[in-house]
Amino acid sequence: MIPPPVAAGTALLCLTMNPSVDLATETAEVVPTHKLRCSPTAHDAGGGGINVARTVVRLGGACLALCPAGGPTGDWLRRRLAEEGMASRFVASAEDTRVSFTVHEGRSGQEFRFVMPGPRLSEAEWRACLDALDATDPFPGLLVASGSLPPGVPDDFYARVARLAAERGGRLVLDTSGAPLDAALQAGVFLVKPNLRELSAHLGRELPDRPAQLAAVRQLVASGRCEAVALSLGHRGALLATRQAAWFAPPLAIEPRSAVGAGDSFVGGMVWALTQGLGWSDSLVWGVACGTGALLSVSTGLCRAADALHLKDQVRLEPLVWEPIDC
Ligand SMILES: Nc1ncnc2c1ncn2[C@@H]1O[C@H](COP(=O)(O)OP(=O)(O)OP(=O)(O)O)[C@@H](O)[C@H]1O
Numbered sequence: 001m002i003p004p005p006v007a008a009g010t011a012l013l014c015l016t017m018n019p020s021v022d023l024a025t026e027t028a029e030v031v032p033t034h035k036l037r038c039s040p041t042a043h044d045a046g047g048g049g050i051n052v053a054r055t056v057v058r059l060g061g062a063c064l065a066l067c068p069a070g071g072p073t074g075d076w077l078r079r080r081l082a083e084e085g086m087a088s089r090f091v092a093s094a095e096d097t098r099v100s101f102t103v104h105e106g107r108s109g110q111e112f113r114f115v116m117p118g119p120r121l122s123e124a125e126w127r128a129c130l131d132a133l134d135a136t137d138p139f140p141g142l143l144v145a146s147g148s149l150p151p152g153v154p155d156d157f158y159a160r161v162a163r164l165a166a167e168r169g170g171r172l173v174l175d176t177s178g179a180p181l182d183a184a185l186q187a188g189v190f191l192v193k194p195n196l197r198e199l200s201a202h203l204g205r206e207l208p209d210r211p212a213q214l215a216a217v218r219q220l221v222a223s224g225r226c227e228a229v230a231l232s233l234g235h236r237g238a239l240l241a242t243r244q245a246a247w248f249a250p251p252l253a254i255e256p257r258s259a260v261g262a263g264d265s266f267v268g269g270m271v272w273a274l275t276q277g278l279g280w281s282d283s284l285v286w287g288v289a290c291g292t293g294a295l296l297s298v299s300t301g302l303c304r305a306a307d308a309l310h311l312k313d314q315v316r317l318e319p320l321v322w323e324p325i326d327c
């Protein structure tokens with residue numbers, strides 16, 4: 001029997017350096033100049049790691065959320081996560097937590113997503129986030145770092161998190177893009193979840209078809225920079241590769257209502273499954289079920305547990321021919 005990649009019951013922490021208060025509303029048509037009369041706003045706590053944590057909690061898992069929070073929006077975030085029963089630690093920031101804004105256009109059904117850069121964190125503030133992580137006792141066996149870095153935080157921040165996790169015996173799951181992704185992969189992570197655009201940018205080449213995508217995930221695992229790569233392909237499905245095996249998960253046939261949160265719900269499903277002691281292929285099944293489930297709920301809605309449970313039975317993984325990688 002191959003042992004699961006992560007032991008059942010492993011403690012999970014989700015780090016969100018750029019959390020947000022996500023507002024969602026609807027208007028008939030987005031046009032310039034005119035006042036756009038909108039429906040009442042829905043508010044949600046958001047940002048990559050928070051979305052992952054909320055997905056895990058919905059599935060019945062336990063998770064600690066760690067993020068900076070500042071100003072009235074930061075107070076709202078603290079209150080909201082407490083109301084949702086999320087165990088959370090906050091590092092105070094001088095500037096306000098950002099607000100993100102999604103407008104659903106009634107006439108076309110299109111979604112317009114306005115995403116702000118976030119507050120500038122001082123060196124003392126981002127270092128305090130690392131210290132808060134270091135001070136987490138016991139240190140989480142599985143650590144998710146997800147989302148963009150706000151202004152002021154250096155590109156090597158996630159690389160620092162990766163080194164800290166390695167020192168403390170935690171495994172890092174990373175979902176980010178650009179220079180912070182490049183730097184963290186240099187330091188080495190456990191699981192990385194790029195989408196096609198992010199992996200292409202990291203490798204500096206187009207990945208137009210399955211052979212190119214497989215070669216890319218193989219290159220990444222063989223480089224020793226990560227133990228596994230989950231490459232999400234949007235409406236084309238997902239690929240998961242480890243040193244020993246690789247699978248393709250075809251997309252499920254659904255009518256998407258919203259694209260918001262698919263990637264975060266995908267990571268949430270995967271890490272929840274890993275903390276249950278499930279194997280890699282089952283974690284991909286749960287990732288696809290939750291990523292797809294997020295498309296069924298409108299605006300800032302993440303995957304509902306009932307949708308994930310229902311969808312997971314429809315996921316049919318295709319094992320891929322995979323020469324084991326020595327490294
Ligand atoms: N249109 C779709 N139809 C079917 N499945 C989808 C669709 N979009 C996403 N999915 C599922 O959700 C998973 C994650 O979506 P995606 O690849 O879009 O993540 P992402 O680009 O990280 O998204 P995000 O914008 O939330 O960061 C996909 O691998 C797939 O399984």
Ligand SMILES: [Mg+2]
Pocket residue numbers: 175195263264
């Ligand atoms: Mg994403």
